[in-house]
Amino acid sequence: MKEKLIQKSLFLIATSAISILVLITFFIFKEGSPLFLKKGFFSVVFGSDWSPIEGHFGVWPFIVGSIWVTVGALVLGVPLALACSIFLVEFAPKKLRLWVKPAIELLAGIPSVVYGFIGVVILVPLIRVYFGGTGFSVLASSVVLAIMILPTIIGISMDSLSAVPPSYREGSLALGATPWQTVYRVVLPAARSGVLASVILGMGRAIGETMAVIMVAGNAVRIPGALTDSVRTLTSNIALEMGYAIGDHRMALFATGIILFGFIMVLNISANLLTRKK
């Protein structure tokens, strides 16, 4: 009897976590999707005019903004993260690895507002001086995000690199390959799926990040034409306008959320598929 009770209540608690997720999803769709019906899906997604007062709700500038900023973060962050994880797993002395890995994981624990603040204080003025513009820009957001996704990518790629059997390395080295050839030709291909998954999860993190981006991106409503232009992302748009939005405007913000939801779902599912194949 007691056993049954415990089982039942654990089941209830477990399902409640999932049902919260389901409810949130349902809620977002319920609040946002009427806008697609009202204005037409394409005019919302591909419309480039966002002026809530006049009733124009084109989110295309934010989609482009999110993509710019994320791609920028990946271009800057992925090589750094991969180089770091390859170095730590393959070349660094064990002692160094034991110190550095927790330190990198600590990076993930720093609140994003701190990253944003550092960005505002240091990065934005630097960009203003050296690249022109106001400094609040695609470039600033990309750099901040690149740093923020490092722990995600490094952590998971390190795990998948370490999971490659040592015998592969021995086999390659015994044939007279150099350590770098061994990493490049054998270890990396063997860890490919895990490394790719780490990049995709990093990408998800970059798309979803809000606070730090708002602080350094400038948030102008327009499609950025250059790296030094101001940019507004999907997440920033929701956060910036949620406070005073009502009616259709509010609905449009939820619609933005749906689009964001779509992006993240696609990324997470592909990351899952990639890791499962292994």
Added chain:
Amino acid sequence: MNKKFTIRDLNIRYDHQVALSDCNMDVFANEILGVIGPSNSGKTSFLRTLNRMIDLNNQAVVEGEVLMDGKDVFIDLSVEDLRKRVGMVFASPICLPMSIYENIVYGPRRHGRRKKDELDSLVEESLKASFLWDEVKNRLHTSALRLSGGQQQRLCIARSLANDPEVILFDEPCSGLDPISTAKVEEALVELKQKYTIIFVTNNVKQAARISDRVAFFLMSQLIELDQTQTIFTSPNDKRTEDYVSGRFG
């Protein structure tokens, strides 16, 4: 006979644990040298010193001289060049996670051979020499990991051959194989002797008797005796050798 390796006062330690002490021996070109002895007698450490795979172990300390054709392997030769000239086949077959073809051309490509027709014929030659060609000729581009254990081990031999080595080291190449696969690997070994110097470590005393020209007996980190196979198995000098080969211990 030509000396391939000259080993003088070789000492190997892991931290403070002695793995081999004061080993002196010569290895002749084109012979099969069998290395026997119970586990932890220093056989594998000895073998891994010859192509410096022992470098991978940070705790290993190697002292003494290992000369290959008169050149010190730790000083005069680059480690990549040494490992190209001294191939190694491991106890468990470790094919790389790529196709059969790619496995074989991996080494040669790393040493600068790129021409496709050259590599193609190299693959065929090496697979024929390791008696694997007939079994895999129609699926050279499938994953090597799908081969059976015995086939994988012969692929590993083929892979070493493709590097055009002078010496091939075998570290218990048949420990994980069934008798039929073992026979095939042994057949390959005897055939290879024509062109290469072969040093193989084995736990199987009978195997050493079957295929080696000379046998070295290691016990408790020491080289006890090295002599013609015939002598080791019929009238060894040392009582311990006799006890071991006759199966009284080990």
